[in-house]
Amino acid sequence: MQSSNLEPQIIARGREFFSSISGESVSLFNKARWTGKVMDWCMKNEGFKVQLFRFVDVLPSLTTGKLLTSHIREYFGGEGDDVPAVLKWGAKSAGIAGMLGASVINATIRYQIQDMAKQFIVGENTKTAVKNLAKLRKDGFAFVVDVLGEATVNDEEAERYVATYLELLDELQDERTKWTDLGGGNNGLDWGHAPRVNVAVKPTGAYPLPEPQNFEGAVEGIKARLARVYEKVIAAEGFLCIDMESYKYKDITLEVYRRLRSDPKFRHYPHLAIVLQAYLRDTDKDLDDLLKWARENQLPISIRLVKGAYWDYETVLAKQRGWEIPVWTQKPETDAAFERQTCKILENHDICHFACASHNIRSIAVVMEAARALNVPEERYEFQVLYGMAEPVRKGLQNVARRIRLYCPYGELVPGMAYLVRRLLENTANESFLRQSFAEEHEITQLLEDPRKTLERTRKEEEPAPAHQPAEQIGPISPIRPIRLIEPFRNEPAADFTRKEVRDAFPRAIAEVRKQTGRTYPLFIGGKDVATPETLPSVNPANPDEVIGRICQAGKQEVGDAIAAARKAFPAWRDTPSAQRAEYLLKAAAILRRRIYELSAWQILEVGKQWDQAYADVAEAIDFLEYYAREMIRRAEPRRCGSSPGEVNLYFYEPKGIAGVIAPWNFPLAISCGMAGAAIVTGNPVVFKPSGFSSVIGYHLVEAFREAGLPAGVFNYIPGRGGVIGDFLVDHPDISLIAFTGSVETGCRIIERAAKVHPGQAGVKKIISEMGGKNAIIIDDDADLDEAVPLVLYSAFGFQGQKCSACSRLIVLDSVYDRFIERLIKTASGMKIGPAEDPRYSMGPVADRTAQKSILEYIEIGKKEGKLLYSSPVPDKGFYVPLTIIGGIKPDHRIAQEEVFGPVLAVMRAKDFDQAIEWANSTRFALTGGVFSRSPRNLERARREFRVGNLYLNRNCTGALVDRQPFGGSGMSGVGTKAGGPDYLPHFMDPRVVTENTMRRGFTPVREDDERIV
């Protein structure tokens, strides 16, 4: 039979039912009471509902006034107007008022919520429960009683659970004869056929943590304890129903039922029921199997059919685990299943007794009409309603069908609250029949609509009714937002020398700076200048007699002090919001921008950089600060991993600890700012050791960060001799990471030493190390020589070749070799050498006398290995070396393998592009490279096979810009960290993941970014 055959009768019956209860209301929603007001608020405000239900959940654990007070504040004391006055008042007072006031409020709230819970619970202990059950009978209702308990997690608790039932049954057995008769007459059975004592029991209460994996163990374990209860039920001539819980235990429970029902000891006694949940997709089959089993075994059974109460839990869990969702995802599907299964059971009423447990008037009408159509005797079916719920339905049922049983839980507040949450959820669900019927005035026609039609209709409307309404995001789960929006990153423009004001600014700045040379520079530790007796001069390499500054020298003591200062600053700095740390960098960038000509002038004098390149270095320093500030803001946002409902995984970063920053002199402000800025913005206080050749420029970082207001200890400046303090800094157990840029020898030494874990060290040290290069440019046979000639010279001799990115090898294809080299040398010979402060000179001095000597030695080596093609004249004074081009070089020559770090270009003649690529890749370095070619194929080959960190096609191989050309190499050139690129900051941090299970008691707030259930 199908309920659809009875459609007109069902509708008529339903309408009659509705009119019989017209004007009745659900007491929970009575707005005259506190509970009704709160319910009303919950339905209007999802965020509040989440907090309230969670608060109800935790309430039983709040065993002291202090705990209660703090939780009220935490749950409801947030910002905004979302909290209803009654709670807000309570919460605020809890924070502000004295304990007396607060405790009064606490007591009020606790009382109100307990009062709310009592609506659904028939008593807190066996004695009260039994007393109240008798009262219910006076009102004409039968009951089924159920014991609420803590979850059973061990055998003792299982025993206690069983004991409670045994005690309950003892009491009921004693009392039953005293109860109001429900029209059963003298046989002591309600309505003439139903046992008066009726209890429901939960399998997981009787056995701790049953696992389907251990199926047999679980079934037998549960059965053993339930048997003891069942024996007592039989003794009391009662009725036992085995409740169905979550899907996990469904098959176990069905098996327990079958074994108990068919146990030789119990076969004779028919009053054992099992619950089926219409919302499970399995239930049609389970019902068929059960009916078949009953007939085969000639054992009458009883089924209570419910819709199912764990929908959120089942869907969320299945999603989380990648299992098929075991429940119907559309409410009308469940309603239709309920009707289908109702008919099936009623058709089998000879072998199966039926309890309809639904508050849905359409479902009830279906039962009535189907029973009528099938001529089901009254004693073969009854109606059940939850205690405290849907009073009008209960009343209506009483009017039309005598046989109503109230499902009555009793027990202590703790489990009571879990039960309350479930009931509240049910009452406030968007699709709740309860709410639709009474709290809202929906059309009766729609409420009585055949669920199959509803389904069809909503499917046609092509907007699948969302299973969940997305909740507003609630406080702690939502990610941190940046505190202010900033403009997208832009590179600081290069100096535009077409503008006269730019050209004029340089000599003026140099003159200004020159007035300030010769000062003594202190260390900077823990926010304070620290002078040392020993100083070293930093001189103008174009004129070593000119002292740019005298630098106080740190010893181990001072390095230790700086590390201690950093350590002291660490916790607060780490906990400073990322966006705020980024602000300091932006401030420092603005300061550098303001001082850009002055800072360029210092570089021109202290390291001998040409105007444009000095300016570019300051601009790059600004870029690093601006870029890393933005990168940190981008990375600060915790990223959600996965989108499983009921689980929020947030992925975010934390600083590693104290950073040792060991900087080179050739990009004295840019690389220092880059490494230190990255460390600082990621939350790592810095101990900064500048190069001895550029310590005055290094002090400009102190000035910029101090002016930006960086907290004391976050940036410490300790110039000193590498031989004295280098190893000490690297070995120190309080250093967590080292950012180094410099020679491959020093880099490898640092990597090796830092790998050793010293006593007291918190973790493995992280090393970010950018080292040397031996970079080649290839000139293909179709290269645009007009462009190649000047750009090769710029790559090789800009800042005297003192860049790790500089071109030091030139590989020219045979067919263009002669023409290209001729033009190259002629052009080189026009380049003038002299002090960088005079813009007539395109090349200046090298770093110091040692560098000068080393480069000159390499030139001698090169001359022996190959043939000198060009050597420029140089001024007498100052650390000059000639611009040198050496031809006839082979890939294995020292001059083609070792980093010279000076204006020396080794030229090789390759027979074809294959050989050129092979030679280009033939050193242990892999930093930059260049190709001039107009062959699409060769350019593509170079992209793939010229394996360097930064490859440049048809342009110079130096001058990488932050963001646009993230810089760094592999091999012995570096460890694969690319400065100024999107992957750089994570090297300074450790990722963390915080996973929160957001499901409590099956209640799962939904986030907008959750995967959809359906």
Add this chain to the structure above:
Amino acid sequence: MQSSNLEPQIIARGREFFSSISGESVSLFNKARWTGKVMDWCMKNEGFKVQLFRFVDVLPSLTTGKLLTSHIREYFGGEGDDVPAVLKWGAKSAGIAGMLGASVINATIRYQIQDMAKQFIVGENTKTAVKNLAKLRKDGFAFVVDVLGEATVNDEEAERYVATYLELLDELQDERTKWTDLGGGNNGLDWGHAPRVNVAVKPTGAYPLPEPQNFEGAVEGIKARLARVYEKVIAAEGFLCIDMESYKYKDITLEVYRRLRSDPKFRHYPHLAIVLQAYLRDTDKDLDDLLKWARENQLPISIRLVKGAYWDYETVLAKQRGWEIPVWTQKPETDAAFERQTCKILENHDICHFACASHNIRSIAVVMEAARALNVPEERYEFQVLYGMAEPVRKGLQNVARRIRLYCPYGELVPGMAYLVRRLLENTANESFLRQSFAEEHEITQLLEDPRKTLERTRKEEEPAPAHQPAEQIGPISPIRPIRLIEPFRNEPAADFTRKEVRDAFPRAIAEVRKQTGRTYPLFIGGKDVATPETLPSVNPANPDEVIGRICQAGKQEVGDAIAAARKAFPAWRDTPSAQRAEYLLKAAAILRRRIYELSAWQILEVGKQWDQAYADVAEAIDFLEYYAREMIRRAEPRRCGSSPGEVNLYFYEPKGIAGVIAPWNFPLAISCGMAGAAIVTGNPVVFKPSGFSSVIGYHLVEAFREAGLPAGVFNYIPGRGGVIGDFLVDHPDISLIAFTGSVETGCRIIERAAKVHPGQAGVKKIISEMGGKNAIIIDDDADLDEAVPLVLYSAFGFQGQKCSACSRLIVLDSVYDRFIERLIKTASGMKIGPAEDPRYSMGPVADRTAQKSILEYIEIGKKEGKLLYSSPVPDKGFYVPLTIIGGIKPDHRIAQEEVFGPVLAVMRAKDFDQAIEWANSTRFALTGGVFSRSPRNLERARREFRVGNLYLNRNCTGALVDRQPFGGSGMSGVGTKAGGPDYLPHFMDPRVVTENTMRRGFTPVREDDERIV
């Protein structure tokens, strides 16, 4: 005066002009010729235009037939129908036909393009040029001649440039008297007033690489050479115009003009002109300054006004450098400026001679009408048109204004091609007046519209006319796309034991596997099984008599062989497209999925894992393969950095080299698959050393990868004793990265040893090291104990506590301590211990006898430090240790600090949440942690302050899932790499950046992702 006052006259004049040339056409677009067809195609197909213009650019360098052939193929031989038949035919034949055929085609193409170039060039050498100039005069045109040269990059080239001019002037001086008279009469001046000899010169030709930075040097350098030319011009009674080039040289050029004009030697001679470009925003001011200067110095000047030819170049460069764009970005703005400046010059005709150099009929009409209105004498202005361009305009001008001068470049093909590209660009630009007038039949009204009105109109239309039309992306620049689309990542579902078929599958699989125990397992090197004489047994820890397999043992020889095999496989594997590498992982995942029950059974027997956990390990192995495959595909896509036009920076990753993977036994398949899979998919061949306890499971990787068809040498399996081969593997110079998971002692040893760079080593070794944990769960005073009890036990004793993530410290707040611990112990005492193959047991044996001994020792230590709360009974046989709970522990106890790696839980009683957090953080490890709390504030504190890699709120602290809970810690727990997370794969790779300058001869193909110019 404003041209707008003359609007009606201008329109009338323009209409007249148009009608006078009605029916004329531009020869370049004549479709009867090859050139016209190609032009037509260019205008229809941006991609082809890019390739053609680039080809034209490179053509002069293609000095051999072979070069020409290969370039034709590379530029035009691509897929698709985009190439016009004529070129395709040429290109294909070039590839297919023999050299004879190809060379014919090559010659054809070269001829055609040279022919195209000749259209715009008056001759290839001085002699032909002079001859052709005479011809032009016969047709009634005056000329200005210009020498095309290679870019001047050195003094010799500058000298050659000057010498060419001197030679040209000599020739012209000789010839001038022989020329057709242009109506000047006997004074030898054209039209009665203009010198017949008229040359234009480029400042950058006369001086190599002038730099604004060295302004004075550049001005004087240029002036000195131009003076020599000018002297000769004066001697020939000629006219010299200094051309204006790119904006960079504008101020230098103006200054050169002023100095030359006012030089005492030249003041007397008026015929020196300068070019101004109307498209420069500076020009209004420059013009004012120049006029003012002329008046102040009483020096008549001459200005040729052009629109400007470097628009692309100027805009792209400014964008790249972050400078303000120096040109007007809307074409009508330039037109309006031209009209404005025209009027200004004509108003000053007494001191300034004017040459109007535009092909725009509206602009020409403005000049005519303004001159008429201002009564400008004819000798004070003339018209100039480019040779070979806009023939109808030239004709129209000849009709109405006698005085037309053709701008005639001459010179060799090389610079000719650059000039040709510029002319072609001009002709095919969307906004080209040339194209609009003649190639397309635009409305004359619109062509004659006042540019101010056009501007207003287009601005009103609110669709700013795009300065560029986005080009189709052309081959090499476009990023690589994944070869197939795959489904988003989903975790492999856990075993669902509610399903009978799942429960039944386990005993069946165990029985099947048991039949196969005792086999001997070879090594796997270079795609081949390798047996060794020595084997070691791997046994069932629940029954050490049962040998699961006998494992061949690798020595140093075999490890060396494996590394050599990996090295051999590396180049091809590195160059295998990422998406293809990912496919192998997906295949391997499918194989594991097919074998999931069998592989679970092996784990149950070889390492004693419970059913669910064994299955979960295989599922996690599948997850790692599936996830890293997708991550690699995601990372394979090169990412563009920055969006500056004219520059494409692609950021992508390359493998580091050969990976040593050293795996643990506790997640024997999952972690091995994770580390090896990540290495493999990123392109690093693997040398895999499994743990001795799980070498049979380790061999399953061999099986899976072999079945997946992974190339030989990419995965090599070398089980062996750590003491024998560990250091050898770690130290080996051919190993580039090591992925290790295991104890902190081994991890630190590896880190320290691997940091040393050995001779022959290519780069610094990268270490990915996941080490131990000493993980705490905090039980807050409001925790949900129903959940906390079972989940703490699962976290602590799942797989016998042999997880680095396991809970080994339990910190319970004082107020719930007694109640919680009581429930915990009672629950623990219900947990049964026995072989993992029997699902009744929730705990099994530990790894081996050594582990057993060590754990038992720790239990003794714990008993002394605290108080034994619970110790379970254990079976006699097998490596069992009791489930142990020890209370009364303080944070500094050894049992609270050292990793036990067994079922031992140390319990601490904390007075409050502060203390709990402090204790939780008090070890050197920082891997996982858990908090059970329902206090929003305490949960938030834990998020911030409980500093572990993976923190779990209100759930167990084990069982991290790939993608959802990226796993790994910091401190001594790991180096901050999170397996199964978004940052993992980059650790196996080095990032590279390829920067391409896409601008050639100012021509810059536009990409859709370019930043907009305007």
